[in-house]
Amino acid sequence: MNVKKALSAWPLTPDQLPAAIATDPEILALAGAGSGKSRTLAARVAFLVASGAPPESLVAFTFSDKAAETIKDRVAKALTVCGLDPLLVGGMYIGTIHAWCRRVLGDMDAKYRQFDVLDAMQLQMYLMSRYPKLNLHPLRTQHSTKAGKPRGYFETLNQVSRAWTMMNDELLDPAQIAAEDPVLADALERLRAQMEHDNFIDFSLMQRLVVEALEGKEPGAAQALAPLQHVLVDEYQDVNVVQERLIELMHRESDTLFVVGDDDQAIYGWRGADITNILEFDQRYPNAVVHKLLTNFRSTSAVVEAASTFASQELGATRLQKQLTAAVDRDPREFGVLRFSTRMEEAAFVGDRIKELLGTRYEEPDGTVRGLTPADFAILMRSTNMSEADETKRHTAFIRALETRGIEYALNAGGQLFERAQPAAVLSAFQLLRYANPDRTQVDGLFNSELSSAFPCADLGRIRQAIAHWGRRIHAPVAPGVPRQRIFPQQLLHDLLEALGVAASGFGDGVMADLGTFSKILTDFESVYVSVDGKARFGELLNFLENVAGEGYETDNQMMARPDAVTVSTIHKAKGLEFPVVFVVDVEAGRFPGRKRSYDGWIPASLVQRALNNGSYQTDRPDQARLFYTAITRAERFLYVTGSDWLPGGARPTKVSPYAAMLTHPEVRRDLLDPSAPPKVMPPPAVPSRRGDESVLPTTYSQIHSYMRCPHAYKLSVVHGFAPPIPELFGFGRAVHAAVGKVHQLYEDQAPSPVEARIVAEELFHLKHVAPSQDPVNRPGAYERAKQSSANIVASYVDNYAKDFERKRQVELPFEVPVNRAVISGAIDLLLSYDDSSQIREASVIDFKTMEGGPEPINNPDLHWENLSLQVQLYARGAIQVYGMNARSGAVHLLKDGQRVSVPIDASAVDAAVSNVDWAVDRIMAGDFPQRASGKKCGGCDFAQICPQKVEPFATSQKPPKLHLPASGGGKEYLMVSAFSQIGPDQ
Numbered sequence: 001m002n003v004k005k006a007l008s009a010w011p012l013t014p015d016q017l018p019a020a021i022a023t024d025p026e027i028l029a030l031a032g033a034g035s036g037k038s039r040t041l042a043a044r045v046a047f048l049v050a051s052g053a054p055p056e057s058l059v060a061f062t063f064s065d066k067a068a069e070t071i072k073d074r075v076a077k078a079l080t081v082c083g084l085d086p087l088l089v090g091g092m093y094i095g096t097i098h099a100w101c102r103r104v105l106g107d108m109d110a111k112y113r114q115f116d117v118l119d120a121m122q123l124q125m126y127l128m129s130r131y132p133k134l135n136l137h138p139l140r141t142q143h144s145t146k147a148g149k150p151r152g153y154f155e156t157l158n159q160v161s162r163a164w165t166m167m168n169d170e171l172l173d174p175a176q177i178a179a180e181d182p183v184l185a186d187a188l189e190r191l192r193a194q195m196e197h198d199n200f201i202d203f204s205l206m207q208r209l210v211v212e213a214l215e216g217k218e219p220g221a222a223q224a225l226a227p228l229q230h231v232l233v234d235e236y237q238d239v240n241v242v243q244e245r246l247i248e249l250m251h252r253e254s255d256t257l258f259v260v261g262d263d264d265q266a267i268y269g270w271r272g273a274d275i276t277n278i279l280e281f282d283q284r285y286p287n288a289v290v291h292k293l294l295t296n297f298r299s300t301s302a303v304v305e306a307a308s309t310f311a312s313q314e315l316g317a318t319r320l321q322k323q324l325t326a327a328v329d330r331d332p333r334e335f336g337v338l339r340f341s342t343r344m345e346e347a348a349f350v351g352d353r354i355k356e357l358l359g360t361r362y363e364e365p366d367g368t369v370r371g372l373t374p375a376d377f378a379i380l381m382r383s384t385n386m387s388e389a390d391e392t393k394r395h396t397a398f399i400r401a402l403e404t405r406g407i408e409y410a411l412n413a414g415g416q417l418f419e420r421a422q423p424a425a426v427l428s429a430f431q432l433l434r435y436a437n438p439d440r441t442q443v444d445g446l447f448n449s450e451l452s453s454a455f456p457c458a459d460l461g462r463i464r465q466a467i468a469h470w471g472r473r474i475h476a477p478v479a480p481g482v483p484r485q486r487i488f489p490q491q492l493l494h495d496l497l498e499a500l501g502v503a504a505s506g507f508g509d510g511v512m513a514d515l516g517t518f519s520k521i522l523t524d525f526e527s528v529y530v531s532v533d534g535k536a537r538f539g540e541l542l543n544f545l546e547n548v549a550g551e552g553y554e555t556d557n558q559m560m561a562r563p564d565a566v567t568v569s570t571i572h573k574a575k576g577l578e579f580p581v582v583f584v585v586d587v588e589a590g591r592f593p594g595r596k597r598s599y600d601g602w603i604p605a606s607l608v609q610r611a612l613n614n615g616s617y618q619t620d621r622p623d624q625a626r627l628f629y630t631a632i633t634r635a636e637r638f639l640y641v642t643g644s645d646w647l648p649g650g651a652r653p654t655k656v657s658p659y660a661a662m663l664t665h666p667e668v669r670r671d672l673l674d675p676s677a678p679p680k681v682m683p684p685p686a687v688p689s690r691r692g693d694e695s696v697l698p699t700t701y702s703q704i705h706s707y708m709r710c711p712h713a714y715k716l717s718v719v720h721g722f723a724p725p726i727p728e729l730f731g732f733g734r735a736v737h738a739a740v741g742k743v744h745q746l747y748e749d750q751a752p753s754p755v756e757a758r759i760v761a762e763e764l765f766h767l768k769h770v771a772p773s774q775d776p777v778n779r780p781g782a783y784e785r786a787k788q789s790s791a792n793i794v795a796s797y798v799d800n801y802a803k804d805f806e807r808k809r810q811v812e813l814p815f816e817v818p819v820n821r822a823v824i825s826g827a828i829d830l831l832l833s834y835d836d837s838s839q840i841r842e843a844s845v846i847d848f849k850t851m852e853g854g855p856e857p858i859n860n861p862d863l864h865w866e867n868l869s870l871q872v873q874l875y876a877r878g879a880i881q882v883y884g885m886n887a888r889s890g891a892v893h894l895l896k897d898g899q900r901v902s903v904p905i906d907a908s909a910v911d912a913a914v915s916n917v918d919w920a921v922d923r924i925m926a927g928d929f930p931q932r933a934s935g936k937k938c939g940g941c942d943f944a945q946i947c948p949q950k951v952e953p954f955a956t957s958q959k960p961p962k963l964h965l966p967a968s969g970g971g972k973e974y975l976m977v978s979a980f981s982q983i984g985p986d987q
Contacts, residue, residue, distance in 0.1 A: 001083045003050040007043050010081050019291035020044040022258075026251075026288035028236075028281045029260040032324040033307070033633035034298030034578070037260045038071055041234055044258055045092070046078035048230050055091030057229035059100065059250070063238055067576065068095045069823055071234065076818045089823075090816040090878060097243050098203040101210040103814060108213060108220030110741035111199075111764055113812070114734045116527060118195075118202040120161065121552050126200060126528040127157045127191075128540055134190050136160060142183045143602055154547050163602045164188055166617070168204035169240050169272045170608055171211065180604040199766045200528070207242045214249040225253045236261035236281075240272040241611070248284075257285075263320050264311050267572060267627045269615045270597075276614050279320060294324050297365070298578050298636055301326040302335045302667035307633050310662050314625040330363055333637040334681040336672045337663050339656065340644045343388075343397045349673075350379060350583050351401030353640065353680070354566060358407075360683035362580055362637070364691070371686035374408050378567040378579040380631050381586045382594065382624075384411070385551070389649030393419075394586055395568055397648065402566060412569035418550040422507070423514045425454035427545055429467065429496055434535075434542055437471025440464065457501025466495045474538050484533040489522045489541055490725040498945035509563075509720070516721030521549045523723040530771050564690055571631040582635035584628075587643040589655035593624040628659045638681075699921070701826045701874060705867050707920045708977035709937065712952075715929035716943045724942030731767050732786055733850035736895060739764050739794045740848055741812055744805070751802035754795035761794040762787060793850070793895050800898050804831060815878035819914065822921040828875040830887070845875045845890040845905065852896035858966055865965045866975050868892045869903045873913035873964070876905040904972050909964035916977060919960035928955045932979045934987035951983050 008017050016036055019029045020043035031037035041060065049055060062068040072094050076086035093100055105112040118126055127136065139160065140150040151159070167177065167188055178185035195201060201209075213221035231250050233239065236259035239247065251257040259281065266275040282288045296304045304326045311319060340346040359371045384395040395411065402409045418424045428450050432438045443464050451458050470492050476485050497515065507515075525532075525541055532538060567574065571584075586592065597619035599605060599612055608617065615623060632639060641660050645653045671677035707714040716722045739761040743752060746760065765787045773781040780788075798805070811832060816825045833842040847868065854860050872890040879887045890905035903909075930952035938949045962974040975981055 001050075003047055003082050006081050006083070007047065007078070010039075010043065010078065012040070012043055013293075013295055015291070015293045015295055016040045016043065019260075019293065021047050022289060022291065023256075024287070024289040025256055026281075026285040027256070027258045028278070028288055028290045029258070029293060030278075030290055030320060030322060031260050031262055031293040032296060032322055033262065033265060033630070034296040034304075035293035035324070036295075036297060037234070037262075037293060038067075038074055040293060041232060041258075041260055042071055042074035042078045044232065045075045045094075046082045046084065048256075049079065049084060049088060049092075050082040053229055054227065055088045056227045058092040058232070059228060059230070060092065060094045060232040061097050061100065061234060061243075061247075062095060063235035064576075065096060065099075067234065072816065072818065072823050086818060089818055093814075097246065098206055101206040101246070102201075104210050104213075104221065104224040105201075105206060106812070107224050108218065110738050110745055112201070113741060114731065114738040114764075114766060115199045115201045116768065117206070118200050118528070119524075120165075121521075121548070122524045122528055123161050123164070123202055124157050124548060124552075125525055125544060126195075127160055128544060129529045130191075130194055130198075131157075133194060134187055136187055138183055139187060139602075142181075157548075159602045160184075160187060160191075164191055165202070165204045166272065166601060166603045166608065168208040169242050170603075170611060171208065171242055171245060172603070172607055176607055177603065180607065181602070184602055199768065204242070207246060211242055211246050211249065214246070225250060228253050229255045231257050233257075233259040234261070237263050237266035237275060237278045238268045238273045239277050240274055240616075244274065244277050264315070264322075264626055265575070265630045265633075267575065267623070267630055269623050270617065270619050272611070272616050274611065274614055274616055279318075292322055294322055295327050296324045296633075297327045299326060299633060299639075300333045300335070300637055300667075301329050302333070302665045303632060303635055303639050306335070306663050306665040306668060307629055309664065310632075310659070311625070311629050313662060314659075315622055318622060328365075330365075330637065332361075332681045332683040333667075334639075334669070335665065335667050336640045336642075336669045337660050338640060338642045338670065338672055339660075340642065340673075342646045343644045343648050346585065346642050346644045347397035347401040349642065350398055350585065350640070351405045351407065353583075354402070354407055354581070355405050356680075356682065357581055357638065359685055359688045361686040362683070369686060370689035370691070372580060373564050373688045373690050374566045375564045375690060376580040377583075378569065378574060378577070378581070378634060379409075379583045379585055380569055380571050380574055380634065381584070382571060382592045382627065384568070384570050385416075388647055389651070392648055398585060399568055402568075408563070408565040409568050410563050410565040412567060412573045417514060417517055417553055418545075420511075420514055421450075421454040422511050423518050425450040426493070426496060426500075426515070426518055429463075430492070430545065431542060432467065433471055433474055434539060437475050438467060443467055451500065455500040455502065455505060457504045459499055459501060462499035463496070466492075466499045470495070474535050476534075478534060486728070487532045487534070487538060488526070488725050489532060489538075490519065490526060490723060493519060493522055494725065494945045502946045503948045512716070512720040516716070517553055519722045521545065521553055523726065526726045527768070530769060571627055571634075574634055575630060578634055578636055580636045581638040582632070582640070584631045584639070584641045585643075587641055587657045587660050588647070589657050591643075591654070592628060592657055592659060593621055594619070596620050625659070632663075699822055699824060699924075701824060701871055704824065704917055704920050705870065707924060708870075708916065708979055709867075710932045710941070710979060711923065711929040711954075712931040712947060713941055713943055714924070716946065719929070722943060722946065726769060728770060728782065729767065729786055730769055732790070735765050735767065736761070736790050736793055736850045737848055739790060740797060740895075743794060743798060744811075747805055749805070751798050751805035754799045757798040758791040758795045761791040765790050796898050797893075797895060801893075801900075813879075815875070817874070817878050819918050819921055822917075822925075824874065824917060826875065826878070828878055830879060843879055843887045845872055845879055845887045846893050846900070847872050847875065847891070848893045848895055850896060851894045853894040853899040853901065854897070856968075857894060857899050857901050858968055863894075864978075866963050866977055866981070869909075869965045870913050870916060870963055870977075872903040873905055873910050874917065877910050877914055901966055902970065903966055904964040906964075909972075912961045912964055916960040916963065919958065923954065923956070926955065930954055932983050934978075934982045935985045936987060937978065937982055 004021055007020060012020060019040050029040055045058060062071055072089050076089045079086045079088055140156050143151055163184060174185050174189050231254045233247060261278050263275060263278050269275060304324050308324050354377050357372055362372050363369050379398050381394060386394055399409055418427055428446055432442060432446055447460050447463060473485050473487055599618045611617060643657055643660060672680055703718050742764055743757050743760050767783055767786060770783045772783045773779050776784045811830050813828050813830055815828050816823050829846050829848055831844040831846050876887045876890050887905060890903045891900050892903060893900045931950045933949040933951050938944050962976050965973050965975055967973040
């Protein structure tokens with residue numbers, strides 16, 4: 001097949017095609033807004049594979065997980081266009097830089113497979129939980145306020161977290177910091193050692209560790225790069241120092257480096273992104289070729305030309321020269337720049353204009369005609385979380401305008417959780433338990449003031465019982481010889497939600513997602529604390545909820561398709577999105593652009609002066625100009641830029657934003673509010689119809705299995721975000737699995753002795769939520785017993801399955817299998833057999849489970865063979881399609897009693913498994929989440945307390961085929977997934 005001709009007909013434009021098929025060693029695709037950069041990147045991947053590059057030789061970095069899934073889907077389509085199997089996408093890496101680094105660390109040393117990753121909020125919780133150990137208190141006086149007072153507790157946590165991240169992102173040597181600020185350097189070095197001891201890692205550290213390993217030429221890191229031939233980087237303008245260093249080190253081993261980005265949309269300098277990476281790309285690589293993608297397929301010529309003129313005037317010589325043009329102009333269209341007397345008038349215009357345009361005719365680029373729906377509108381602003389002078393949030397007037405007009409909206413903004421009734425009421429119930437076990441008067445008072453209005457089905461009697469029970473536990477007396485009681489905040493939440501009648505309340509997705517976010521906060525807290533075992537630790541949880549969580553967490557409704565609602569969002573969160581109608585609001589001088597925000601971190605400025613000179617870690621005028629450019633280029637046909645003279649509670653009028661004043665084009669209208677001016681554009685009516693949803697479901701096997709067991713449980717967990725209580729021995733199975741992997745890493749050619757295996761398991765063993773005994777020899781506790789059990793399991797494995805080490809190697813390979821509108825990701829445990837020439841002779845899928853089979857494992861109902869079999873069969877599909885390894889056998893290895901049970905992986909069994917996954921993904925994307933209750937399932941469900949436990953029908957009569965399960969004597973039996981085979985009270 002002529003690949004160039006096939007891609008050209010896909011189609012790729014005359015700008016895109018040369019970039020996609022270039023053979024130069026270094027290539028910059030300078031891609032303006034709406035110019036099809038993702039399509040170009042996907043086409044390049046397909047071109048490289050069609051030109052002979054093995055899929056595993058490609059690494060493509062994306063800015064976010066969501067972007068990765070979109071690009072994977074487009075790569076699969078591009079592979080098909082080139083006559084290749086779309087499943088080849090599973091053999092390459094397409095994802096974030098930090099996720100790739102985590103994979104490399106696990107390949108280097110299996111111990112990292114049991115490390116938990118801390119995000120920004122969890123890192124602050126971790127600092128809280130180890131505050132005395134890390135000796136952070138001296139920093140409060142070392143970095144006192146301008147008035148000479150000690151820094152606040154939570155401000156100190158935030159600054160230490162920022163300093164830690166900056167140290168890693170900027171690749172600073174702790175000795176450099178110590179020379180300037182020994183107290184801070186000491187704290188950061190203790191933090192690194194403590195995280196290593198506790199088996200935690202964060203995004204910044206995992207990237208730094210891989211860079212250090214590559215620079216030190218560690219064998220494991222070099223092995224990870226052995227297959228590498230091509231590096232591709234999306235959103236290159238947002239790469240920071242450590243990421244750029246990683247890319248540089250990788251390119252030393254690769255044939256080509258292809259980066260795509262737009263300096264005009266570099267909007268993450270405030271968190272360390274270095275815009276000079278893209279501005280000076282051709283200086284670092286003198287032979288680099290630059291391909292400019294300058295055709296905007298999204299916006300009207302008025303928007304494109306006005307945005308380009310604005311960027312050119314505002315950024316001047318600091319930007320890469322480019323002049324975009326619109327691919328085509330379509331009517332109807334309108335571009336307004338408007339000034340209102342008050343914020344109320346501004347919000348009223350936005351609400352009225354949305355109401356006018358809803359249900360009006362809109363022609364898509366492919367010629368499809370439909371009526372606009374709420375999802376076609378966006379209200380964007382620089383900040384949604386900051387307060388006005390009257391204490392309302394900046395978005396408040398706009399969402400009130402939508403509410404009064406009955407228009408659905410989705411607020412994509414952080415910091416609002418505890419302003420909403422249900423999570424605020426639950427927080428009040430938690431707060432009631434701070435000082436003592438509350439009496440009846442206090443509980444009844446809270447019920448009457450908050451709980452009953454927020455939760456109409458609340459049961460006062462059950463609330464009294466729940467609070468009394470947890471009050472006793474939290475405030476149990478501490479005395480010598482009296483064991484401390486561990487408290488499980490997640491279980492407290494589930495008990496309260498049960499008493500509050502959530503299961504019967506019929507709350508919509510918004511309220512349930514709010515409560516699910518509360519659940520996530522508790523999970524994050526429990527995940528970093530060894531235990532919450534008394535009122536002092538419970539008080540720390542309340543302090544975090546009151547001072548940090550409300551501002552730091554956002555409700556993230558994980559519906560697979562965006563709701564049919566107006567998007568109200570910050571510009572940063574709208575990056576990468578596009579809408580037929582966009583309102584960029586709150587555009588006034590002093591707001592947009594705002595005042596310059598200088599660097600105020602604790603890392604000495606002298607150590608990051610280059611970054612500061614480049615505009616990182618601060619907000620300056622060019623940064624805000626790029627943010628404004630990004631905002632207006634989200635619009636397709638209708639764009640309105642608005643501001644107000646008087647802001648809510650303001651003492652004086654605002655001035656016109658220079659950004660609004662700079663928007664000039666013959667089509668820009670500033671007279672839309674003038675009754676004597678020509679009327680606003682009013683398209684004819686059309687039947688409202690949502691734009692075709694191209695979203696892709698990124699999912700794991702465990703999530704798919706959850707849906708197949710009970711779709712409603714999947715919704716509560718994945719969509720709404722509820723988490724189960726963390727069991728005391730959480731992580732035991734992962735520790736055993738990591739030990740098995742480590743044994744195979746250390747003993748590649750022959751089995752170790754049971755004693756050697758035991759030593760490996762003991763050295764690697766770690767549990768985060770059980771503290772070791774202070775006298776482990778004479779008074780071993782739960783930790784020591786679990787450690788002994790892990791060592792016994794691993795020793796027994798190498799003793800009974802020594803043949804697994806004879807010219808064989810156990811590897812954990814990541815895989816991604818694209819199915820209809822989804823990408824299923826996971827890690828395959830493969831046992832590879834080698835011949836005398838070290839070539840792979842045979843592959844077997846072995847799923848190691850820390851389970852016990854019992855006398856008849858196949859007939860053990862607690863093992864859920866439909867789940868275990870489906871997993872092995874899907875992994876066998878991944879081994880065949882992704883790695884080209886035809887797995888001849890599949891099995892589940894039950895580590896606790898050393899039994900290995902074969903699972904059918906013939907073609908019909910694997911096809912049935914894939915058909916089940918296709919069916920589940922189709923139902924998830926359709927939003928079909930019926931309850932499929934049964935006595936046994938609900939009895940063991942993590943979410944039974946917040947579920948009505950009914951049997952509801954699916955929205956379709958289509959059913960998946962039966963799965964192929966192992967049967968006695970080596971045969972098969974057939975069973976449907978438990979969403980069908982296990983429903984009703986007797987099941």
